Amino acid sequence: MTPQPQAQPGRGRRAGRRAGQSGTREAILAAARAQFADRGYDGATIRAIAAAAGVDPALVHHFHGSKEQLFTAAMRLPVVPSEVLMAALAPGGRDPGTSLGEHLVRTVLGVWESEEVRGPFLGLLRSAVTSEQAAAMLREFLTEAILGPVARAAGLAQAAAADPGQASVEFRAAIAASQMVGLALTRYVLALGPVAAATPDELAAAIGPTLERYLTGDVRAAAAGG
Amino acid sequence: MTPQPQAQPGRGRRAGRRAGQSGTREAILAAARAQFADRGYDGATIRAIAAAAGVDPALVHHFHGSKEQLFTAAMRLPVVPSEVLMAALAPGGRDPGTSLGEHLVRTVLGVWESEEVRGPFLGLLRSAVTSEQAAAMLREFLTEAILGPVARAAGLAQAAAADPGQASVEFRAAIAASQMVGLALTRYVLALGPVAAATPDELAAAIGPTLERYLTGDVRAAAAGG
Numbered sequence: 001m002t003p004q005p006q007a008q009p010g011r012g013r014r015a016g017r018r019a020g021q022s023g024t025r026e027a028i029l030a031a032a033r034a035q036f037a038d039r040g041y042d043g044a045t046i047r048a049i050a051a052a053a054g055v056d057p058a059l060v061h062h063f064h065g066s067k068e069q070l071f072t073a074a075m076r077l078p079v080v081p082s083e084v085l086m087a088a089l090a091p092g093g094r095d096p097g098t099s100l101g102e103h104l105v106r107t108v109l110g111v112w113e114s115e116e117v118r119g120p121f122l123g124l125l126r127s128a129v130t131s132e133q134a135a136a137m138l139r140e141f142l143t144e145a146i147l148g149p150v151a152r153a154a155g156l157a158q159a160a161a162a163d164p165g166q167a168s169v170e171f172r173a174a175i176a177a178s179q180m181v182g183l184a185l186t187r188y189v190l191a192l193g194p195v196a197a198a199t200p201d202e203l204a205a206a207i208g209p210t211l212e213r214y215l216t217g218d219v220r221a222a223a224a225g226g
Numbered sequence: 227m228t229p230q231p232q233a234q235p236g237r238g239r240r241a242g243r244r245a246g247q248s249g250t251r252e253a254i255l256a257a258a259r260a261q262f263a264d265r266g267y268d269g270a271t272i273r274a275i276a277a278a279a280g281v282d283p284a285l286v287h288h289f290h291g292s293k294e295q296l297f298t299a300a301m302r303l304p305v306v307p308s309e310v311l312m313a314a315l316a317p318g319g320r321d322p323g324t325s326l327g328e329h330l331v332r333t334v335l336g337v338w339e340s341e342e343v344r345g346p347f348l349g350l351l352r353s354a355v356t357s358e359q360a361a362a363m364l365r366e367f368l369t370e371a372i373l374g375p376v377a378r379a380a381g382l383a384q385a386a387a388a389d390p391g392q393a394s395v396e397f398r399a400a401i402a403a404s405q406m407v408g409l410a411l412t413r414y415v416l417a418l419g420p421v422a423a424a425t426p427d428e429l430a431a432a433i434g435p436t437l438e439r440y441l442t443g444d445v446r447a448a449a450a451g452g
Binding site: 180 | 352356361397400401403406412413429439447
């Protein structure tokens with residue numbers, strides 16, 4: 001895992017050296033994009049991406065950190081989703097008067113309202129809707145890098161595990177994702193009148209209680225039928 | 227509005243005559259698809275569709291009914307969405323022990339679980355996600371043919387109007403749509419594990435209370451801030 005000495009970031013060195021590093025960075029990102037597209041998020045490996053870019057795997061970690069961080073950079077997402085979500089879910093991460101659900105909706109909308117973040121995110125969604133391969137990549141990324149951490153976040157797992165008649169944390173995180181993906185689609189893609197016109201605060205007030213219940217409230221493991 | 231005499235359905239007439247009628251029907255549907263795509267759902271008119279197909283507007287009504295019914299046929303949707311929703315929302319349209327929200331989710335899933343219905347619906351969604359023009363068409367169709375009738379359905383309007391601090395029926399219907407569109411996307415397109423694996427009953431139990439609250443419960447007109 002030790003980066004090769006010649007790959008250390010070279011602030012203050014001459015321009016030619018910096019251009020070379022920037023070229024290597026870009027070559028890694030291009031290889032990552034191709035690998036994620038071909039093999040999905042789960043199937044792509046740092047080792048294979050490094051081989052395709054002609055560099056040592058340690059250099060990939062050195063430049064781009066974790067697999068999620070590499071994916072985020074390759075897809076040109078300006079933020080790492082799990083970092084934003086973990087900060088929002090952390091104890092003490094919100095005002096005392098705000099529910100977890102409302103805070104989550106407001107946090108995610110705060111990110112999406114920026115055109116430079118929304119563009120790449122909607123690009124991923126567009127690809128997923130039109131290509132089965134891209135759908136698999138986004139599904140795996142959502143599951144591993146977003147839903148997993150959300151489901152394991154402090155407090156949620158205990159709340160769900162306390163009653164075996166209640167739904168699993170994975171199901172809870174997934175239906176919360178269904179509401180947020182639907183919000184993105186109706187607000188930014190379909191531009192459905194009242195959802196597109198509402199302020200983030202109005203949406204947080206309306207949709208926050210839904211996420212609150214999905215993640216921490218009463219969601220039965222199975223319907224009673226009929 | 228009287229259909230032209232020669233256009234009456236001709237059961238029992240000879241095959242050549244039936245083929246001619248079937249050709250006219252298809253010509254109208256092709257003209258409708260082109261008009262809806264070019265001008266959107268609101269901008270397309272029965273008159274312009276009839277002119278493009280070279281028939282009298284009365285014949286379009288005679289063969290295909292309302293504008294929504296014509297759109298439904300042109301997009302090859304095997305059901306008319308507002309008819310399904312109105313039946314589900316009608317007083318007495320559900321078991322006494324089932325909430326309106328749960329009944330709605332189960333009804334919509336009952337339609338979507340059929341591959342022949344889901345295919346054209348997902349086709350509309352795919353087009354909308356990749357083309358601004360198709361997005362406008364789907365937005366207008368959703369607003370006029372689905373959200374309007376749902377918002378006006380018996381009981382919902384009164385419940386919302388009783389308290390001026392509560393959200394409008396249009397906003398309620400639109401956020402309900404955001405949840406259902408997100409459910410379709412995560413279950414059928416992304417195939418997100420727990421949402422794809424759940425039974426319609428499990429999803430109705432989990433998501434029904436959300437629709438119940440969105441349509442008839444406490445949804446504030448604006449957030450208190452913070």
